[in-house]
Amino acid sequence: MATAKKLTDNHLTCVICTEVFTDPATLQCNHTFCKSCLLKYTKTQSEAIQAKSILxxxxxxxxxVTNPDSPVEERVSQLKPSHVIQSLMDDFGGSQDVDACSVCKEDGQRTPGTTWCTTCDDFFCDGCLKLHKKMPLSRDHEVLDVHIHINRKPKVRSFMCRIHKDEKIKLFCKDCRVSMCYVCCSIKHRKCDDVETIDAMMPLVKETLVNETRNQEKKIQTYTxxxxxxNSKIEELTTSAQEMKDEVRKVRMVATDVLVRKEKELLVRIDKLTESRVQELTAYxxxxxIDLQMEQQRFEFxxxxxxxxxxxxxxxxYESVDGASRDEDASEDRRPQTSSIIFVQDTEKLMRSVDDVMLGEIKVVGGLSDRTSSPVLMETIDFSGVVPNGLRDFVVFAVNGVxxxxxxxxxxxxxxxxxxxxKTSLKKHLQLPCGPAGKVKVSGTKAAVTVPFAQEIAFIKFDPEPILQSNVKTKRNDGQAVFTFTPGGDRALESPGGITSTSTGDILLVDSGSMFAYSGSKVIQLTESGQFVRDVLTAQDDQWSPIGxxxxxxxxxxxxxxxxxEIFGFI
Known part of the structure; x- marks a missing residue:
């Protein structure tokens, strides 16, 4: 029951009326709707009416549609239901809709069907069954009681013509891409050049649908x-934003520490100057x-x-008066100079200085997928102490976030x-039987390394130290070219080297230039098919004979x- 309800809710419900399909019709895009809902919607779309199609x-x-000049009602009625959808409705659909009388449904009624015609593949109530038996073309059809012979109801809907309900569909018109009965073929497809039987078309149809399902699986996987x-990028951006916020706070703390240090220096200077001045005044x-006490004694005497x-x-x-005057004049010379300690501040200058302080800069870093982005040199690493004979090939991993x-x-x-x-090299290296020539990242922290003289490929895992997991012996095989790039003139390649691809499929190719002139050194961006896009880096960017x-x-x-x-980012 849960499966039937899930199928009904997710696959057997019209998105327009949100009810179980009533007389479903499937469009070329494989979307299915009730015919009545589709008719109402089409009448409101001037674009579809002018194009004489269904939107x-x-x-x-x-x-x-087969007859685009016909009225909208007839165009919609010409649509065939999806046999898969109809089969699901036959198996899991609600009895109120699927087992309703087919004739009454045309009038918008929901009369329960009591009988089922094996030829018309329709349900009839008792009243409509009498009309069905009176019709000359249908009076001989086999009719079954739903309650008694319900198990005889076929799992697969009969492939009957929607226009000539007594005729089975036997032909397919390749010109019009429509299946039909013999009557339709003789009336509407007499001028068509390529008509095949359904049986002859079945292998091609099945193969096409199988390929279509594979393509859809690939698309589903791509979307997934x-x-x-x-989702990973969103998580990375969120984490990166928090890390950047922490960095901004650290820079602010550094700037604050500078201000606090300057404050302390001013406070210490105030204390020193004040202490020195106080000591002078205290001594004076x-x-x-002492002089006051002496003068008081002299006054008393x-x-x-x-x-x-x-x-x-x-x-x-009287004889000692002149000497006292001289002493008084001498005391005047010992008086300290009058001076004050003041704090001079320029608030406007301070504010300007604070405004000029740069804690940092926030930039949106792009990538090569944005073909208008510009490379920015972020870092240069010297490998002379690691690989004394020069770099050939390399690979970059993120192991535990490093x-x-x-x-x-x-x-x-x-x-x-x-x-x-x-900026340190790991002392432990992984020794190989002979010189490695090329390397490629396989998945995660796993890489494949070619060892040509040993005729093998070594699969190595980094955790973070290199661990040899397996060796695969190789032999030469002729392959087909994935793409070809043979430009002339200024874009002609002089010494092509390393190659890699972007997440969007573009190709990056290194041209080391000639051995006599480095002006041709550059990194070229191509499309997946080998069409030139742009020169990402050139000799003007200080690129001299790049190889990897x-x-x-x-x-x-x-x-x-x-x-x-050299490591480049893009903005």
Whole structure:
């Protein structure tokens, strides 16, 4: 019951009326609708009326009909139902719709069918059955009681003509791409040149449908992969956004630390200057206290001599007056200079400086799939200490979130690994029987490496150290060309080298140029069929005899030349 309900809800329901199909009709795009719903919709579409065709409500594809000059009602009635849909309805469809009287359904009624005509493949109620038996062409048809002979109902719908219901469809017109009975053929297809029997067409039809299902499976897989890839990109963007936010906060903290350090420097300077000035004033105050005490004593002695009127005391004090004046003049010279400590600030200048502070820059990095994007050199790596004899081929992996470049050492007969983030090479190498020549990423962190002199292919897994999993012996086989690129003039290739492809199928090809002039060195972008798109990198971008090229999963381009490797992003 659950299966029947699922089939009914997902495959036997008209998307226009959201009910189980009533007299279903299938368009050339394989979308199915009720004929009555399709008729109402077609009448509202001026585009379909002018084109004398039927417009699909779902995908907007137009369906050609046999008699385009006929009224819209007749055009819709000419549509044949999908036999697959009809079979599903026969097996799983709701009894209220599938077993309803076929004649009453034309009048919009839902009268339960009590009998079933094996020739017309239609249900009839008791009243309509009487009319059916009175018709000369149908009075001899075999009619079965639904309740008694329900098991005799065929699983596959009879292939009967929709116009001449007594005639079986026996022919197929290749010119009109329509199946028909002999009567239709003699009336409407007399001028057609290519008419075959259904039996003769069956192998071709079956083969075509099998190929179509395979193509649809490929498309479904492509859509599934695209959705999965898009989900991964969304997750990567979300994670990357959070990482960038953390980086921005770190940069802000660095800038804040600079301001805090400058603040501390100003506060320390204020404390030092204030302390020095306070010490000077304190020393001066102390000397003034001593002088004050001395002057008070002298005042007392002088006042006492005057008030006593004693000649001897008065002359003793008088003789010391000039010396005291000189001491007073000397005390004036010890007075500290008058100075203040002030804080001078320029708020406008400070604000301008703060506005000029750049915590960083946010850019949207494109890829080679955008053929208008421009390459930007992000990093240069020197491999002179890793592969002394020069780079030949390499592959880029992301192992546990860390980018690793695996390069071939042909003369040393080994694989070498290099960690991009901390710019260090892994000391452990993988020794091979002889010099490796080419390498390609198979899946995940697995690569295939060709060892030509040993006539084998080595399959290696990186976790992150290289692990040899298996060897496959090879022999030469002649293959067919995938694409051909033979331009002339300025685009002629002088020394083609490494090759790789983008996620959209474009091809990247390295041209090292001639051995006497490096002006021809470049990286070329081609279409999947080998048509020239553009020069991605040229000698003007400091490309000198590039030999190896790779793209990683993030869209970064790696170009090897001699002992150096350059990494490019695209904006």
């Amino acid at each position: 699909c409500p779902s995908c907007r594809q137009q369906t050609k 992969d695209n959705i999965s890839s898009t 105050r102390k000397s003034q206290d 002088t006042d006492k001599a005057v008030t006593s009127n004693r000649v001897a005391d008065m002359f003793d004090m 980018r690793i470049i695996i390069v071939l050492d042909f003369c040393g007969g080994r694989l070498c690994m290099y960690y991009v983030p901390n 090229i790779r793209l990683d999963d993030d869209g970064l381009l790696y170009v090897a030349s001699g002992l150096c490797m």
